[in-house]
Amino acid sequence: MNFSSYECSCFFDEIFESGGRVRPEAEPLVRMIDSMDEGDLRRRQEAAERALLYSGITFNVYSDKAGREKIFPFDIVPRIVRCSEWDRIEKGLRQRIHALNLFLDDVYHDQKIVKAGVVPEHVIRSATAFREQCIGLNPPRGVWCHITGTDLVRDGDGTIYVLEDNLRCPSGASYVLENRRIMKQTFPEVFDVSRVRPVNDYPAKLLDMLQWLAPEGVNSPRVVVLTPGSYNSAYFEHSFLAQQMGVQLVEGGDLIVADGHVLMRTTDGFERVDVIYRRLDDDFLDPEVFRPDSMLGIPGIMEVYKAGRVALANAPGTGVADDKVVYAYVPKIIKFYLDEEAIIPNVPTYLCWDEKDAAYALENLDKLVVKAANESGGYGMLVGPHSTETQRAEFAKRIRANPRNYIAQPTLSLSCVPIMVEGHFEGRHVDLRPYILYGREIFVLPGGLTRVALKKGSLVVNSSQGGGSKDTWVIDD
Numbered sequence: 001m002n003f004s005s006y007e008c009s010c011f012f013d014e015i016f017e018s019g020g021r022v023r024p025e026a027e028p029l030v031r032m033i034d035s036m037d038e039g040d041l042r043r044r045q046e047a048a049e050r051a052l053l054y055s056g057i058t059f060n061v062y063s064d065k066a067g068r069e070k071i072f073p074f075d076i077v078p079r080i081v082r083c084s085e086w087d088r089i090e091k092g093l094r095q096r097i098h099a100l101n102l103f104l105d106d107v108y109h110d111q112k113i114v115k116a117g118v119v120p121e122h123v124i125r126s127a128t129a130f131r132e133q134c135i136g137l138n139p140p141r142g143v144w145c146h147i148t149g150t151d152l153v154r155d156g157d158g159t160i161y162v163l164e165d166n167l168r169c170p171s172g173a174s175y176v177l178e179n180r181r182i183m184k185q186t187f188p189e190v191f192d193v194s195r196v197r198p199v200n201d202y203p204a205k206l207l208d209m210l211q212w213l214a215p216e217g218v219n220s221p222r223v224v225v226l227t228p229g230s231y232n233s234a235y236f237e238h239s240f241l242a243q244q245m246g247v248q249l250v251e252g253g254d255l256i257v258a259d260g261h262v263l264m265r266t267t268d269g270f271e272r273v274d275v276i277y278r279r280l281d282d283d284f285l286d287p288e289v290f291r292p293d294s295m296l297g298i299p300g301i302m303e304v305y306k307a308g309r310v311a312l313a314n315a316p317g318t319g320v321a322d323d324k325v326v327y328a329y330v331p332k333i334i335k336f337y338l339d340e341e342a343i344i345p346n347v348p349t350y351l352c353w354d355e356k357d358a359a360y361a362l363e364n365l366d367k368l369v370v371k372a373a374n375e376s377g378g379y380g381m382l383v384g385p386h387s388t389e390t391q392r393a394e395f396a397k398r399i400r401a402n403p404r405n406y407i408a409q410p411t412l413s414l415s416c417v418p419i420m421v422e423g424h425f426e427g428r429h430v431d432l433r434p435y436i437l438y439g440r441e442i443f444v445l446p447g448g449l450t451r452v453a454l455k456k457g458s459l460v461v462n463s464s465q466g467g468g469s470k471d472t473w474v475i476d477d
Contacts, residue, residue, distance in 0.1 A: 010427050113337075124320060151166065167314060226277065362396055371406065435449075
């Protein structure tokens, strides 16, 4: 199997330049694949899939009534990013997360950005993830968004855009680490010559950041990962990261509030917890403050948090900054707080609460992508060019009924990467989710999770919608 017959219908291919020339950073990989004996690459793909299966790398699909876990599909041909391009991406992500953190602090305090007329007050107040209970909150070290997954896409002309921000409980870092482990076993000879930037220090970086958040005077902080439980779609990741960091994985029932602290039940009695990496949505965190019917959280934890006796990552209330309507204002947010232009642009966005934008969107539903403001996983979305007249009519009704809840964007010609399909290579659309840690400094994991739409022609890369993943190689010069 080789690339001699590979043709990509995309305007931009991440491995090949126009005319079929191999991009310089991808030459060692392509050269090795082209030199393989017939069936060798297929055997390596199958070995990688077996390794993922034995490792238990799964996710749950909530729409699957049987509640079955599925193996996260994986393609062995990596996505490759040259270091000069990655350095710009890293700089842009640091800028964006810095500004969004300032925005969150301002939103829950003085709201200077609202008073300046940059972001309308009704946009913030009507955001589903805005939390009145967090007004006046002061998170440890002044950091709200400790772990972020920012989705990037490349259009047909080569421009990289931010597609959306994920500042609540972003998933996928575990797949980055496991994909890399599998690839190093599968292609050790390429790693020896390609100078791929490492990702295996992510758990250590994550733990260091979490320990940095510990209350004052705590020299050996106890960190835990709080999971909703084994039925959560990302439970594998929760347990994986806890194991990699060497900390306890806990559920709400394992923790209590007593004597002004959060305590964990152990076989030796109760022990104090200082930092909680929560993979639990705000609504379920504390039934005394948020949803009273939550059985997943810890009653009273918000009082301990406000008193500075436990740290939470991410801070409650961060979801207002990844509302897809607020997303449209991020370039202005960067300009307001940092007096800088956004290094990585947004996708042009029409706000359906605006009458002019809504009129344009409704007239052009067959050309646009329409998204609900707070949905994820590819749900609540219309891809206009691939939609039916009935689907467009349904979304028009939704937009008119609740215009604040929808945005519309042009349909991008997402870049492609080759995947293996029945003994040959075909191009499939991809996005990229780098992971950013905000601790003493802002750290961006080199590469991140490349998600690939395994269905031919599909622009939806989410695993719940039939997508898979690839390893992402940032190649040093």
